[in-house]
Amino acid sequence: xxxxxxxxxxxxxxxxxxxxxxxxxxxxxxxxxxxxxxxxxxxxxxxxxxxxxxxxxxxxxxxxxxxxxxxxxxxxxxxxxxxxxxxxxxxxxxxxxxxxxxxxxxxxxxxxxxxxxxxxxxxxxxxxxxxxxxxxxxxxxxxxxxxxxxxxxxxxxxxxxxxxxxxxxxxxxxxxxxxxxxxxxxxxxxxxxxxxxxxxxxxxxxxxxxxxxxxxxxxxxxxxxxxxxxxxxxxxxxxxxxxxxxxxxxxxxxxxxxxxxxxxxxxxxxxxxxxxxxxxxxxxxxxxxxxxxxxxxxxxxxxxxxxxxxxxxxxxxxxxxxxxxxxxxxxxxxxxxxxxxxxxxxxxxxxxxxxxxxxxxxxxxxxxxxxxxxxxxxxxxxxxxxxxxxxxxxxxxxxxxxxxxxxxxxxxxxxxxxxxxxxxxxxxxxxxxxxxxxxxxxxxxxxxxxxxxxxxxxxxxxxxxxxxxxxxxxxxxxxxxxxxxxxxxxxxxxxxxxxxxxxxxxxxxxxxxxxxxxxxxxxxxxxxxxxxxxxxxxxxxxxxxxxxxxxxxxxxxxxxxxxxxxxxxxxxxxxxxxxxxxxxxxxxxxxxx
Ligand SMILES: Cc1cc2nc3c(=O)[nH]c(=O)nc-3n(C[C@H](O)[C@H](O)[C@H](O)COP(=O)(O)OP(=O)(O)OC[C@H]3O[C@@H](n4cnc5c(N)ncnc54)[C@H](O)[C@@H]3O)c2cc1C
Numbered sequence: 001x002x003x004x005x006x007x008x009x010x011x012x013x014x015x016x017x018x019x020x021x022x023x024x025x026x027x028x029x030x031x032x033x034x035x036x037x038x039x040x041x042x043x044x045x046x047x048x049x050x051x052x053x054x055x056x057x058x059x060x061x062x063x064x065x066x067x068x069x070x071x072x073x074x075x076x077x078x079x080x081x082x083x084x085x086x087x088x089x090x091x092x093x094x095x096x097x098x099x100x101x102x103x104x105x106x107x108x109x110x111x112x113x114x115x116x117x118x119x120x121x122x123x124x125x126x127x128x129x130x131x132x133x134x135x136x137x138x139x140x141x142x143x144x145x146x147x148x149x150x151x152x153x154x155x156x157x158x159x160x161x162x163x164x165x166x167x168x169x170x171x172x173x174x175x176x177x178x179x180x181x182x183x184x185x186x187x188x189x190x191x192x193x194x195x196x197x198x199x200x201x202x203x204x205x206x207x208x209x210x211x212x213x214x215x216x217x218x219x220x221x222x223x224x225x226x227x228x229x230x231x232x233x234x235x236x237x238x239x240x241x242x243x244x245x246x247x248x249x250x251x252x253x254x255x256x257x258x259x260x261x262x263x264x265x266x267x268x269x270x271x272x273x274x275x276x277x278x279x280x281x282x283x284x285x286x287x288x289x290x291x292x293x294x295x296x297x298x299x300x301x302x303x304x305x306x307x308x309x310x311x312x313x314x315x316x317x318x319x320x321x322x323x324x325x326x327x328x329x330x331x332x333x334x335x336x337x338x339x340x341x342x343x344x345x346x347x348x349x350x351x352x353x354x355x356x357x358x359x360x361x362x363x364x365x366x367x368x369x370x371x372x373x374x375x376x377x378x379x380x381x382x383x384x385x386x387x388x389x390x391x392x393x394x395x396x397x398x399x400x401x402x403x404x405x406x407x408x409x410x411x412x413x414x415x416x417x418x419x420x421x422x423x424x425x426x427x428x429x430x431x432x433x434x435x436x437x438x439x440x441x442x443x444x445x446x447x448x449x450x451x452x453x454x455x456x457x458x459x460x461x462x463x464x465x466x467x468x469x470x471x472x473x474x475x476x477x478x479x480x481x482x483x484x485x486x487x488x489x490x491x492x493x494x495x496x497x498x499x500x501x502x503x504x505x506x507x508x509x510x511x512x513x514x515x516x517x518x519x520x521x522x523x524x525x526x527x528x529x530x531x532x533x534x535x536x537x538x539x540x541x542x543x544x545x546x547x548x549x550x551x552x553x554x555x556x557x558x559x560x561x562x563x564x565x566x567x568x569x570x571x572x573x574x575x576x577x578x579x580x581x582x583x584x585x586x587x588x589x590x591x592x593x
Contacts, residue, residue: 004053004118004309006045009548011110012038014359017530018366023104026373037107040092044111047087048118051080056119059259060426064200066251066261071199074259080122081202085155089115090126094133098145098153105372109365112298113358116305120430121259123305125158125197127298131291132159132209139226139279139287147234148207157203161291162192162210162229162265170443172211172285173220177267179212179227179275187272188212188229188246191265194437198263199231199248205240206231209291210267210275211284218282226284227275229267245273256429292438293391297368299438300394301361303402306431307354310409313424314350317413318343337412346412350405352555352563356524357398359531364390385460389452390523392444397520399434400441406431445512448519449500454508458501465494468526475529479536485560486529489522492571499575510578518570525564532556 015037024032055076062074073081084090093108094100108130115123129152136149136159151157168174177190188210192198199206208229217223233241248263267273279287318338326339337343364387371383406428410417417424435441453461468490475483496518500508535549535556573580 003049006048006114007308008041008045010355011041014362015106015110017359017534018106018362020106023106023366023369026369027375028373029104032104040107041110044114048114051083052115052118052122055080057423059121063258064251064261071201071248071261073200073202078202090129090155091153094153098150100153104369106362106366106369109301109362113301113305116302117309120302120306121257124260128161128196129158131294134294135287135291138290144228152207157205157207158197159207159209160195160198162195162208164192164194166193170440175211175213175224177212179214179225186227186275186277188227188275189268189272193264195263195265197261198265200261208246211288214281221285223282224284225281226278226287228278229273229275233274245270255432257433295438296391296395297364299434300398302434303398304354304357304361306402306427307405310406310427311350311354314409314412315347318347343412346408348558350408352559353401353405355555356528356559357401359527360523361394361398364394389460389464392448393516393519393523396441396444396516402431402434445516448516449508449512453497454501458497461497465490471526471530474533479532482529482532482556482560485564486525489525489564489567492567493518493522496571496574507578510581511574514570514573518567521564521567525559528556528559
């Protein structure tokens with residue numbers, strides 16, 4: 001079984017490209033020196049390689065199980081989690097006041113990518129806990145922060161996100177879980193499904209963040225409130241009290257991420273789980289959006305991470321497997337399949353897409369840091385707009401790419417990719433959830449076109465397009481063909497954006513997904529062109545690793561010539577409008593009207 005090796009060089013490069021120098025200059029991030037970041041990444045890489053990666057395959061085979069009402073995690077999980085918490089890894093981006101390391105989110109992003117790449121099923125636990133910590137940091141009362149946040153930042157307790165119900169998946173306005181006031185607390189009753197790490201044996205307490213509706217709440221999303229529902233109640237002195245009335249009643253059997261317990265949760269079977277209101281009643285969705293946006297970017301990062309893992313595995317296999325002489329090969333000893341042009345095509349596609357999605361995800365997180373801390377309000381606002389625009393793109397594009405790259409990984413292995421022993425199949429199965437949870441990619445596309453692009457008549461999108469054009473203009477000399485390819489892609493994105501702004505909502509909804517793919521494809525080209533310009537400059541100045549820079553130029557060129565041109569196809573779909581999508585009538589679909 002191959003081990004995960006953190007791609008530290010590309011991670012550091014992507015951080016720099018994302019504007020790490022600017023991030024490190026933000027108030028509160030003075031400690032984030034280049035040396036410190038390099039040391040953090042190196043240590044995280046060792047942990048991912050040495051502790052998380054070795055238990056990934058066994059985790060897949062054994063999974064988490066529910067035994068006599070107790071969820072037991074896969075072999076090795078408890079030990080790995082304890083090391084993870086003791087290492088302070090959960091607290092990387094959080095305020096030192098609550099025991100965090102106070103490092104930028106951009107740095108935490110690189111670190112988080114390693115957990116997801118080494119072991120996605122394990123990485124989900126800190127992914128959700130970090131989102132819960134972020135939410136409580138912003139909206140928790142002082143008392144709630146004192147009681148829960150410190151222990152969650154330390155990883156001593158973990159947080160969950162309880163949104164989904166049988167009748168409320170994409171449409172959270174249908175949430176029916178009830179919250180009835182009972183003195184200072186609320187009694188929560190209802191059922192939640194698909195709750196990641198809803199129960200486990202890693203920590204002594206689990207802090208559920210639960211969406212529920214009070215009896216007199218208005219209908220729809222405006223009547224949903226947010227509650228803290230701890231698995232174990234917490235006494236005034238911080239010690240653990242009684243078991244709360246919240247239980248995992250079953251675990252789902254899934255296509256992938258077997259070791260991540262996906263729980264059906266019952267709240268209030270014995271009279272009502274005790275819940276504590278976060279903020280004000282009826283503002284739960286607004287608060288939860290902070291956690292969801294954080295999780296969306298991090299789920300996008302899972303797409304990047306699983307692509308990296310699949311690429312490493314496929315590359316290793318392609319260097320060893322011998323099968324047939326490559327066209328044009330003249331030697332005596334048949335080389336490995338990496339000598340075949342088609343295998344190289346698959347590998348460079350995997351590498352280029354991984355690097356492009358990584359660069360975009362890190363860039364979005366650097367903008368997130370700027371939005372939170374820059375001294376000037378105008379800069380903060382512009383960065384916040386950019387993050388909001390890119391969040392659905394990072395989430396949906398990177399996760400779809402994750403599935404495609406993992407699929408190529410299976411293909412490189414031939415028949416052995418389809419059988420379980422090599423591990424390539426696991427990455428493909430694990431990758432498949434990311435386009436579904438945290439808002440399906442269809443919902444992300446809707447978010448992009450309606451809330452992020454057409455609502456302001458394309459203003460924020462056009463600002464991003466202007467930055468893309470500046471990058472294209474900087475690709476001169478040997479890089480001029482890359483700049484020209486990027487301009488073609490940007491022209492397509494601009495034309496599609498204008499056509500969306502001028503379209504009716506039915507058309508916008510029908511072309512939302514091709515528009516999102518177009519955006520991702522061109523944004524990836526933007527990042528790869530930036531990367532090529534930086535690599536060229538480093539080569540010219542004799543700085544850094546010349547082999548790394550040359551490889552970056554090769555992947556950027558491949559992206560410009562083989563991937564970016566797909567923008568034209570996506571534009572065609574957007575410009576075709578709603579009609580082709582709606583061509584099939586209800587009758588033709590066999591819908592009995
Ligand atoms: C392994 C796993 C872990 C999960 N973890 C959590 C968790 O920790 N916490 C939690 O609360 N939830 C969790 N979920 C739930 C997850 O977020 C939902 O499954 C997801 O939001 C989709 O909801 P649904 O399954 O009901 O699908 P549906 O909403 O029924 O969607 C079905 C299809 O219809 C499409 N669709 C629906 N509405 C629209 C629309 N308005 N426009 C266009 N297309 C639409 C969707 O894109 C999708 O293709 C998890 C799910 C899984 C499988």
